[in-house]
Amino acid sequence: MRIALLGGTGDIGQGLALRWGFDTSHEILIGSRDPERARTKAEEYETELDSRGIETEMKGFENAMAADRADVVVLAVPAYHLVDTIEAIDDRLDDETTLVTPAVGMKRDEEGFHYNRPGAGSVAALAADAKPEDVPLVGAFHNLPADGLANLDREFEWDTLVFGEDDDAKSIVTDLADEIEGLRPLDVGGLANAPEVEAVTPLLINVAVENDDLHDLGIRFE
Numbered sequence: 001m002r003i004a005l006l007g008g009t010g011d012i013g014q015g016l017a018l019r020w021g022f023d024t025s026h027e028i029l030i031g032s033r034d035p036e037r038a039r040t041k042a043e044e045y046e047t048e049l050d051s052r053g054i055e056t057e058m059k060g061f062e063n064a065m066a067a068d069r070a071d072v073v074v075l076a077v078p079a080y081h082l083v084d085t086i087e088a089i090d091d092r093l094d095d096e097t098t099l100v101t102p103a104v105g106m107k108r109d110e111e112g113f114h115y116n117r118p119g120a121g122s123v124a125a126l127a128a129d130a131k132p133e134d135v136p137l138v139g140a141f142h143n144l145p146a147d148g149l150a151n152l153d154r155e156f157e158w159d160t161l162v163f164g165e166d167d168d169a170k171s172i173v174t175d176l177a178d179e180i181e182g183l184r185p186l187d188v189g190g191l192a193n194a195p196e197v198e199a200v201t202p203l204l205i206n207v208a209v210e211n212d213d214l215h216d217l218g219i220r221f222e
Contacts, residue, residue: 001072002069002072003027004067004074005017005028006074006077007075008030008041008066008074010076010078011146012076012102012141012144013030014146015149015150018048019150019181022049026179027057029059029069032063033063038061040060043058052152067089068092071097071098072176073098073100075100076102078103079105080105082127082130083126086127087130093132094134095134098169098173099127100137100139101137101138101139102139115198117198121194122195122198123198136164136168138164138166138173139161139191140162140173140177142198143197144158144183145208145215145217145218154216156216158220160183162186163190163193184220
């Protein structure tokens with residue numbers, strides 16, 4: 001399968017690229033608004049994986065070109081760039097493309113991080129409104145600590161919560177998540193449940209900030 005990580009030069013994009021590169025044989029495309037930056041980061045990820053005995057080829061493209069070539073498109077961009085990113089690639093998407101959003105809206109004040117729920121109800125709802133109607137959208141990978149994900153020396157047992165309206169698309173994303181060693185995907189229903197999932201992320205960050213021994217904090221349901 002060919003996976004495009006738009007915003008793949010950022011924290012969560014890097015973590016997913018390295019983990020899929022390390023644990024799977026999927027073709028990974030790194031997308032960015034700056035194609036040169038995408039190519040540079042793709043080479044860095046290749047070098048990191050090569051140092052661990054994993055020979056793989058990652059290619060970097062401008063976001064629209066990466067999306068055009070992919071079966072699964074992960075919107076690994078900040079929430080405030082999500083709609084613009086979708087609008088920039090909408091003519092490269094079709095009903096054979098699975099669109100994935102891990103984006104969370106947050107704000108910070110002197111008390112810590114807080115969920116910044118948009119008027120649409122959730123960040124995923126913003127994506128659903130912006131995307132072409134026939135393109136399935138799945139939410140996943142929201143609550144993962146990016147640094148821990150990108151550290152290939154780190155072993156973990158984390159859950160990722162998956163939601164969406166299209167069962168086939170959810171199945172695709174669930175399988176991709178399950179292929180990452182130590183990551184367990186859990187289905188939490190449809191798009192209406194996005195706010196509850198997104199709101200967990202600032203809570204985890206606050207716990208990690210206030211407790212020195214919980215820097216890379218994920219969640220696990222038992």
